[in-house]
Amino acid sequence: MIIESTNYKSSDKLENILIIGNGGRENALAWAIQKNELIKRIYLLPGNAGSKKINKSERLSLNLNNIKELIKKLKYLKIDLVVIGPETPLAEGLGEILRENNFDVFGPGSDGAKLESSKSWAKEFMKEAKIPTANFWKVKSLEEAKEIIFSSPNPLVVKADGLASGKGVFIPKTKKESLKATEEIIKGKFGNAGEIVVLEEKIEGPEVSVFALCDGRNYVLLPTAQDHKRLNENDEGPNTGGMGAYSPTPLITKPMLKRIKKEIIDPTIDALVRKNINYRGVLYFGLMITKSGPKVIEYNCRFGDPECQTIMPLMDKNFVFLLQKCALGKLIGNETIEMSDRSSGCVIATSKGYPLNYEIGFPINYGNIDFRDCQIFDSGTSLNSKGQLITDGGRVLSIVCQGKDFDTVFEKAYKNLKEISFEGIFYRKDIGHQVRKKP
Ligand code: AMP
Numbered sequence: 243m244i245i246e247s248t249n250y251k252s253s254d255k256l257e258n259i260l261i262i263g264n265g266g267r268e269n270a271l272a273w274a275i276q277k278n279e280l281i282k283r284i285y286l287l288p289g290n291a292g293s294k295k296i297n298k299s300e301r302l303s304l305n306l307n308n309i310k311e312l313i314k315k316l317k318y319l320k321i322d323l324v325v326i327g328p329e330t331p332l333a334e335g336l337g338e339i340l341r342e343n344n345f346d347v348f349g350p351g352s353d354g355a356k357l358e359s360s361k362s363w364a365k366e367f368m369k370e371a372k373i374p375t376a377n378f379w380k381v382k383s384l385e386e387a388k389e390i391i392f393s394s395p396n397p398l399v400v401k402a403d404g405l406a407s408g409k410g411v412f413i414p415k416t417k418k419e420s421l422k423a424t425e426e427i428i429k430g431k432f433g434n435a436g437e438i439v440v441l442e443e444k445i446e447g448p449e450v451s452v453f454a455l456c457d458g459r460n461y462v463l464l465p466t467a468q469d470h471k472r473l474n475e476n477d478e479g480p481n482t483g484g485m486g487a488y489s490p491t492p493l494i495t496k497p498m499l500k501r502i503k504k505e506i507i508d509p510t511i512d513a514l515v516r517k518n519i520n521y522r523g524v525l526y527f528g529l530m531i532t533k534s535g536p537k538v539i540e541y542n543c544r545f546g547d548p549e550c551q552t553i554m555p556l557m558d559k560n561f562v563f564l565l566q567k568c569a570l571g572k573l574i575g576n577e578t579i580e581m582s583d584r585s586s587g588c589v590i591a592t593s594k595g596y597p598l599n600y601e602i603g604f605p606i607n608y609g610n611i612d613f614r615d616c617q618i619f620d621s622g623t624s625l626n627s628k629g630q631l632i633t634d635g636g637r638v639l640s641i642v643c644q645g646k647d648f649d650t651v652f653e654k655a656y657k658n659l660k661e662i663s664f665e666g667i668f669y670r671k672d673i674g675h676q677v678r679k680k681p
């Protein structure tokens with residue numbers, strides 16, 4: 243069974259779609275969108291080597307900073323809907339620029355993207371709207387930081403305020419380490435992103451990802467997911483962009499979801515409306531389920547990667563209508579995505595050395611892959627001059643499978659992974675350990 247969203251038929255033209263971004267997330271979005279027979283062409287800007295697996299697709303090579311050329315080309319291509327994948331163009335205001343030029347865009351403007359692009363802004367936003375989150379202090383100098391760090395009972399979490407590709411968060415074990423991390427950020431480790439430092443009380447509990455497709459007023463929730471941020475098995479090692487994920491997560495029971503909506507999602511949307519922020523895109527709630535209830539760890543203004551790759555196969559062909567409705571501000575509020583009885587899981591294959599230094603350019607070889615209920619989305623790949631598929635990033639491939647339970651899902655994913663090879667291939671063997679009965 244697949245998630246049905248057939249009551250969301252579109253009466254607005256929807257033939258030519260543009261997806262901005264080059265990762266596994268955008269590859270999975272394109273794959274889900276292509277299922278709809280109304281779609282005539284999917285343009286990927288810039289996409290990656292995996293784009294060729296998308297029916298009716300074409301890669302574009304345009305400079306996002308050359309707005310005049312971009313607009314001219316998109317008008318020529320008669321783009322009906324633009325989906326912006328990554329946070330950087332969103333934070334830089336591509337959403338509003340395209341909207342000002344009469345394009346329908348799935349992705350917030352820079353005002354809404356501030357929920358991700360400024361952690362201190364997001365924390366103030368939550369404080370004002372009484373949304374549960376860890377206590378925090380905003381500092382600009384080492385002296386200020388020192389006083390707060392050494393008068394707190396426990397070592398504080400340290401975060402660079404701005405975008406730092408997921409690398410700007412430190413979880414120190416001692417107060418001295420908190421201070422050292424603060425000093426490094428203030429001294430410019432992340433450039434402008436570190437002009438403000440957020441110090442946070444450390445909270446504990448499992449983390450879950452919740453995605454709301456928003457149209458500025460109404461929203462519809464996607465199936466929940468759990469990501470694996472740490473590099474190594476047993477959730478050890480450095481933080482990464484994400485080494486794997488599964489969906490839905492049993493941690494979010496119906497009563498828990500009701501609570502999350504009441505205490506977190508609804509107050510967030512209401513606060514955006516009060517601030518006149520017309521948020522049209524996906525709002526990603528990174529939550530921690532603590533002993534005292536769910537708390538927001540972070541907001542993101544985009545789909546999670548690899549959560550997106552994991553969730554997209556659970557969507558039916560009408561998923562693209564939801565994106566369009568959000569872009570047009572036309573969700574009615576009665577749209578629900580019925581949870582199917584299927585589960586989905588994703589394992590990421592990375593280059594050796596990720597998330598630090600890694601080499602690229604190694605040929606990728608596929609053996610006998612069983613594609614039944616399995617997809618391979620390309621995260622960081624390209625073609626060399628001989629047309630050979632090669633590694634071109636830290637995260638290289640997303641292997642995604644679906645099944646009646648998580649044991650079936652991950653058995654299939656790991657069987658297929660054994661058929662994939664490239665020099666230095668690395669992946670965690672325990673993705674989904676929380677929900678697998680078999681090791
Ligand atoms: P962020 O980029 O804000 O999501 O932080 C990256 C990771 O750091 C999160 O997924 C958490 O595992 C961890 N983290 C962030 N803030 C806190 C906090 N206040 N307490 C405990 N862990 C945190």
Ligand code: GLY
Nearest residue numbers: 483484546547548
């Ligand atoms: N998977 C976590 C993220 O996309 O930020």
